[in-house]
Every structure is written in C-alpha cells, then in structure tokens.
Amino acid sequence: MTYKINALGKLILGVALATAGLAAQAAPEGKVKIGFMLPYTGTYAALGNAITNGFKQYVAENGGKLAGREIEYYTVDDESDPAKATENANKLVKRDKVDVLVGTVHSGVALAMAKVARENKTLLIVPNAGADEITGPLCAANVFRSSFSAWQPAYAMGQVVAQKGMKKVVTVTWKYSFGLQSVEGFKEAFEKGGGKVVKDMTLPFPNVEFQPFLTEIAALKPDAVFVFFAGAGAAKFVKDYTAAGLKNSIPLYGPGFLTDGNLDAMGEAGKGVQTTLHYADGLDNKKDSAFRLGYVKAYKMQPDVYAVQGYDAAQLYQAGLSAAAGDAAKQDVVIKGMEAARIDSPRGAFTLSRAHNPVQDIYLREVQGGQNKVLSTAVKALADPARGCKI
Amino acid sequence: MDFASFLIQTLNSLQYGLLLFLVASGLTLVFGIMGIINLAHGSFYMIGAYLAFVLASSTGSLFSAILLGIPLALLFGAFLEWALFAHLYKRDHLEQVLLTYGLILVFEEVRSLLVGDEVHGVEIPAMFGGSIPLTEVLNYPVYRLVISAVCIVLAIALYLVIQRTRLGMMIRAGNHDRTMVEALGININMIYRVVFALGVALAALAGMLASPISSVFPNMGNHVLIISFVIVVIGGIGSVWGALAAALIVGFADTFGKVLLPELSGMVVYLVMAAVLLWRPEGIFKKG
Numbered sequence: 282m283t284y285k286i287n288a289l290g291k292l293i294l295g296v297a298l299a300t301a302g303l304a305a306q307a308a309p310e311g312k313v314k315i316g317f318m319l320p321y322t323g324t325y326a327a328l329g330n331a332i333t334n335g336f337k338q339y340v341a342e343n344g345g346k347l348a349g350r351e352i353e354y355y356t357v358d359d360e361s362d363p364a365k366a367t368e369n370a371n372k373l374v375k376r377d378k379v380d381v382l383v384g385t386v387h388s389g390v391a392l393a394m395a396k397v398a399r400e401n402k403t404l405l406i407v408p409n410a411g412a413d414e415i416t417g418p419l420c421a422a423n424v425f426r427s428s429f430s431a432w433q434p435a436y437a438m439g440q441v442v443a444q445k446g447m448k449k450v451v452t453v454t455w456k457y458s459f460g461l462q463s464v465e466g467f468k469e470a471f472e473k474g475g476g477k478v479v480k481d482m483t484l485p486f487p488n489v490e491f492q493p494f495l496t497e498i499a500a501l502k503p504d505a506v507f508v509f510f511a512g513a514g515a516a517k518f519v520k521d522y523t524a525a526g527l528k529n530s531i532p533l534y535g536p537g538f539l540t541d542g543n544l545d546a547m548g549e550a551g552k553g554v555q556t557t558l559h560y561a562d563g564l565d566n567k568k569d570s571a572f573r574l575g576y577v578k579a580y581k582m583q584p585d586v587y588a589v590q591g592y593d594a595a596q597l598y599q600a601g602l603s604a605a606a607g608d609a610a611k612q613d614v615v616i617k618g619m620e621a622a623r624i625d626s627p628r629g630a631f632t633l634s635r636a637h638n639p640v641q642d643i644y645l646r647e648v649q650g651g652q653n654k655v656l657s658t659a660v661k662a663l664a665d666p667a668r669g670c671k672i
Numbered sequence: 673m674d675f676a677s678f679l680i681q682t683l684n685s686l687q688y689g690l691l692l693f694l695v696a697s698g699l700t701l702v703f704g705i706m707g708i709i710n711l712a713h714g715s716f717y718m719i720g721a722y723l724a725f726v727l728a729s730s731t732g733s734l735f736s737a738i739l740l741g742i743p744l745a746l747l748f749g750a751f752l753e754w755a756l757f758a759h760l761y762k763r764d765h766l767e768q769v770l771l772t773y774g775l776i777l778v779f780e781e782v783r784s785l786l787v788g789d790e791v792h793g794v795e796i797p798a799m800f801g802g803s804i805p806l807t808e809v810l811n812y813p814v815y816r817l818v819i820s821a822v823c824i825v826l827a828i829a830l831y832l833v834i835q836r837t838r839l840g841m842m843i844r845a846g847n848h849d850r851t852m853v854e855a856l857g858i859n860i861n862m863i864y865r866v867v868f869a870l871g872v873a874l875a876a877l878a879g880m881l882a883s884p885i886s887s888v889f890p891n892m893g894n895h896v897l898i899i900s901f902v903i904v905v906i907g908g909i910g911s912v913w914g915a916l917a918a919a920l921i922v923g924f925a926d927t928f929g930k931v932l933l934p935e936l937s938g939m940v941v942y943l944v945m946a947a948v949l950l951w952r953p954e955g956i957f958k959k960g
Contacts (some may be wrong), residue, residue: 322784323789323890324890324891325790392742413948457939461701478712482934483934483937484937485937485938487895488895488938489886489895490688490926490927492684492687492816492927493681493684493685493926493927493931494683494687495810496677496681496810497930497931499677499807499809499810500673500674500676502809504685512791512889513791513887513888513889513890513892514792516791516889517885517887519883520793520885520887524815525803525810525812526805526810526811527809527810531809542790542791543791545790545791545792545793546790546791546792546793546887546888546889547793548793548795568938
C-alpha cells in the first residue's frame with residue numbers, strides 16, 4: 282500500500298515538475314520584468330498600493346504593454362524595514378532577474394536599494410523616497426526618481442515666505458534626516474530672500490508632545506513657523522497649534538506632507554494651512570482630469586500624489602524602453618531615452634535633471650473644504666541642486 | 673525664560689506628567705503585585721484610543737464613548753488575564769517578555785484588519801472645546817485642563833481604593849506575601865484578575881482621553897510604553913505613589929529639557945532616570 286502511494290506520489294511529482302518545466306519554457310521570453318519593492322503592510326501600505334495602482338493604470342492605458350512589450354510583475358513587500366532592504370532587493374535582482382526595480386517609500390530602504398542597483402547595474406526608479414542623497418552624493422547613471430527631493434518643496438516654501446515679506450521664522454521638525462533636509466532647504470531660500478531663521482527646534486522621532494514648543498513659539502513671537510511633520514504627527518501638530526490659538530497670529534507653513542493624507546484627522550484645525558508640493562487638488566490640466574477619472578474607475582477611490590508618482594514611474598520607463606525599441610537589455614539606450622524624456626504628468630509636464638530628479642513646478646496649496654487646493658505655482662521648473670552628484 | 677513662560681511650561685509639564693501617570697500606574701501595579709513584565713501595556717493605550725474613535729463616531733460623543741469604553745476595557749483585561757496572563761505567574765521574565773511582545777504584534781495586526789492603518793481624529797466634546805488666553809498670542813485649551821483634572825481625581829480614587837478598602841488591603845497584602853494571603857483563604861487569583869483588568873482599563877482610559885489631542889494612529893502605544901517603564905523604574909516597582917511622583921518628574925524633565933537643553937531633549941528623561949537610580953537604586957518609593 283505504502284509502495285503504491287509512493288509510486289503515485291512520484292508520478293504526480295514527476296508530472297508536476299514536467300509541467301512546471303514546460304510552463305517555464307512556454308513563458309514568452311519577450312516579457313519585460315518589472316520588480317515592485319514597496320510597502321504592502323504596515324503604516325505605509327496605503328502609499329505602496331497607490332504607487333502600484335498608478336503604475337498599473339498607465340500600463341493598462343497602453344493595452345497592458347510598455348513600448349509594445351508585454352509586462353510581467355514581480356512583487357516584494359519591503360515592510361519599510363531598512364534591515365531587510367538589501368535582501369529584498371537582491372531577491373528581485375538576482376532571483377527574478379527583473380529589468381527594472383521600482384521602489385520605494387521609506388528613504389532608508391530606498392538608499393539600500395540604490396546601493397544594490399549600483400552594484401548589479403540594475404535600473405532603479407524611485408517613486409517616492411525623497412532623501413536628497415539618492416539624486417545627490419549617491420546618484421548613479423542607472424538610478425532615477427519620479428517623485429521629488431526633500432529639498433524641493435521646502436526650498437519653494439522658503440521663497441514664498443520671503444516674498445510675503447516675513448523676516449523672523451522659527452522651524453520645528455523631528456530630528457531625522459528628511460526633516461532636517463527640509464529645514465535646510467527652507468532656510469536656504471528664506472535667508473537668501475532676506476529673512477532669518479531665529480530658532481530651529483527639533484524633537485526625537487516619533488515624539489508628539491509639542492506643547493512646550495508651542496509655549497516657546499508664543500514667547501518668541503516670530504512672523505511665521507515652518508514645520509516638517511508627516512502623517513499622524515503632522516495632524517497632531519496642526520491640531521495643537523490651532524488649539525493653542527497660535528494659528529490666528531502666527532501663520533503656519535510647511536512642505537505638503539504636513540497636510541497630505543491626514544486632512545480627515547485634522548478636521549477644522551487644518552483649515553487655511555498653506556503648504557508647497559509638486560501636486561495639488563484642483564490642478565487645471567487635461568492630463569490630471571483624465572488621470573483622476575481613470576483612477577477612480579479602476580480602483581473605486583481617489584488618487585493621491587503617490588499614485589501620480591507611480592503613474593509617472595511607468596511613463597518614465599516607457600520613454601526609455603521606446604528609445605531602445607523595446608529591448609530592455611540595451612540599458613545604455615534605455616537610460617538615454619529616460620534622460621531625454623519629457624513626461625506629461627498629471628502634476629504638469631516635467632523633465633529630468635542631470636542627476637535624474639524631476640525638474641518640476643512646485644505649487645502653493647491651501648487647505649480648503651478638506652482638500653489641498655492649488656493657490657498658485659510657487660516656483661516654476663525647480664531643479665534639485667544635486668550637491669555631491671558626480672554624473 | 674520669563675516668569676509667564678515658566679508658569680505655562682509648568683502647566684504643560686503637569687498635564688503631560690498626569691497623563692503618563694494614568695498609563696504607568698497600571699503598569700506598575702501589574703508588575704509590582706503580579707510580577708508580570710507587560711510589554712503590551714502600551715497597546716492597551718492604543719486600543720483605548722481606537723475604541724474612543726470607533727465608539728465616538730458611532731455614538732456621536734466622546735462622553736458616551738468613554739462610558740462604554742471603560743467597561744469594555746475592564747472585560748477585555750479580565751479575559752486576557754484568564755486566557756493568557758494567569759499562566760505566566762510562575763514562568764520567568766523572559767517568557768513573559770516573549771508572550772507580551774507577541775501580543776503587541778497581534779494587537780497591531782488585528783487593529784490593521786479591523787480599522788486599517790489610517791490616521792484618525794476624534795472631536796473634542798463641544799463644552800470643553802474652548803481655550804483660555806494666557807498671553808497675547810497663546811491660549812491654553814480647556815480640554816487639557818480637563819484631562820489633568822480627571823487624572824487627579826483618578827489618582828485620589830486609586831489612593832482611596834488601595835489604602836481604605838478591603839480590596840485594597842488584600843491587594844497590598846498580595847504584594848507583600850502571596851503564599852500567606854492564600855493561606856488566609858483569600859482568593860488571590862480573583863485579586864490578580866481585578867488588578868490586571870484595572871491596569872488595562874487605566875491605560876485604555878488614558879488612550880481615550882488623549883485621543884482628541886493626539887490623534888489616533890498605528891503604533892501610538894510604543895513611545896508611551898517606553899516612557900512608562902522609565903516612570904516605573906524611577907518610582908519604584910509596584911508603588912502607585914512612586915508612579916505619580918516619577919510621572920511628574922518625567923513630565924517636568926521632558927518639558928523643560930525641550931526648552932532649556934534642546935540639543936539633549938531626547939536624552940533628558942533617561943539622564944534623570946540614571947541620576948535617580950544612582951541615588952536610590954530601587955527607585956524613589958521602594959521600601960526596604
């Protein structure tokens with residue numbers, strides 16, 4: 282009896298192996314392999330999904346193809362964990378042999394991915410993480426970004442606040458690199474415009490006990506306050522700031538992360554807060570209307586800046602692949618095509634800088650009726666200075 | 673720093689310290705009396721905040737949410753004690769750490785499945801929505817004063833329960849000598865269950881009270897947990913008075929640290945803990 286089952290087992294195993302082998306052979310060699318390394322669990326899961334949705338939407342709009350080539354997706358959940366980043370990236374690069382890596386949200390994980398991409402000469406498109414280093418000191422021929430650098434929106438805000446004639450500003454942020462880079466970007470433009478940052482306040486991430494800082498701000502009486510916080514911490518800061526009565530006398534400014542994805546949690550407190558970002562609600566362009574309509578139809582929810590960045594990652598790769606007539610293996614030609622591309626994005630058209638970061642318009646937005654409504658273009662075609670980049 | 677700022681920062685310190693006391697008192701009771709290191713205590717704070725969010729959005733008011741939330745938290749605590757913690761009393765601390773760390777992961781995953789990972793807000797009840805002008809630009813939100821008042825009332829109530837009631841007497845006795853208390857025919861298991869449920873309810877209540885000012889978000893209990901352990905260590909394990917004194921010390925150290933020593937602001941609390949431990953290795957209120 283046992284013998285029979287074993288024989289049967291062997292038979293089934295053999296058939297399974299044979300069909301698996303056939304399947305592997307039968308798969309068209311022609312498919313371009315896209316490797317998504319994004320957060321699908323944890324705090325950033327919604328962002329990872331939005332990026333994936335945006336990317337797939339563009340591919341779907343092109344009949345499921347990029348530059349006429351069929352697409353095959355490989356997916357890894359990076360869990361926003363820098364400790365697992367190298368291993369996860371290697372899974373896609375070495376095991377799945379993807380043609381392009383797309384990821385990720387968390388800057389620490391993205392830095393590790395950039396390292397793997399440089400070592401293996403794999404093409405990488407970063408659809409969110411804004412660490413200045415990625416298109417700064419760590420820039421590389423095969424590393425691209427479809428989002429922004431931390432410096433960009435903050436620098437734009439510095440110009441805006443200086444132009445409003447404000448002289449004395451206090452900054453508050455978490456003491457981690459993205460926050461500090463934002464404050465640096467703001468300070469650079471603001472002090473160039475004749476203002477002075479009178480005090481930088483920092484607190485360890487992810488502390489949210491802001492009350493002592495509010496008292497300190499009230500004592501210093503600056504003309505304005507510039508803050509970088511995101512997510513839950515941002516919602517709490519804006520609520521505390523409003524509850525302390527400071528918003529009426531000292532206006533609050535920040536990069537768009539202050540009010541993106543948490544307007545619901547802020548409620549009334551967020552009303553009137555002005556931020557700068559490369560995307561906004563109510564942008565008056567055809568591409569954005571079409572994109573938003575398509576996204577709502579496909580996914581039954583509203584798109585956000587992350588979906589736009591995913592969508593543009595697909596557009597960027599399509600541009601490169603078209604230049605190489607669909608041959609993903611000709612990486613030099615693909616890269617040249619991406620460098621030369623002019624992307625018709627829902628955020629407004631953009632090109633890439635020498636360091637492969639978008640040269641894009643940054644909008645001034647204001648929270649109105651639960652949306653980040655565009656007020657004006659704060660800076661047109663702002664390029665990241667890419668300090669330390671040697672390409 | 674001028675005198676007005678000093679007074680306001682004092683007010684900030686008191687409010688922060690009192691809220692921390694609410695979380696830390698449960699932690700120190702469970703640790704001191706039952707001998708359980710409960711890493712999941714911060715999760716009860718998070719669960720409280722989410723309860724407030726869910727109940728307040730279905731009932732329309734934070735008051736009813738808290739009134740419903742407290743018995744739910746008590747029941748949940750009693751259930752957990754019966755199902756899991758009751759099996760840990762005789763185990764060593766490593767196993768307690770493993771189980772309670774596992775619970776953090778489970779609670780976060782269940783939270784993610786049930787309510788998702790978004791950030792939520794809870795409205796401050798309209799009657800406490802106002803604020804009191806302190807200086808020409810700064811107001812102090814009434815709701816923060818309400819939190820402080822509730823914490824003070826609870827601290828007094830806790831004192832009365834522990835010092836003046838029969839239950840409190842049994843709790844104190846259980847703290848000293850478990851075997852003797854059992855020999856006297858007191859149902860020590862029931863006392864443990866009550867203490868644990870009380871600890872869970874206190875942490876959950878702190879989360880519910882804090883939800884309108886802190887927002888409601890994933891992993892919100894983690895930072896509170898670490899600070900609560902610092903408080904328990906400074907105050908002396910098992911001492912509710914120690915927890916109150918230590919919570920206020922931490923509130924003051926953190927608040928004034930941020931203003932006076934901004935470069936060290938992340939470390940001030942830990943420096944204070946080190947200093948206290950050098951002076952009294954067992955914590956301020958630990959006897960013998």
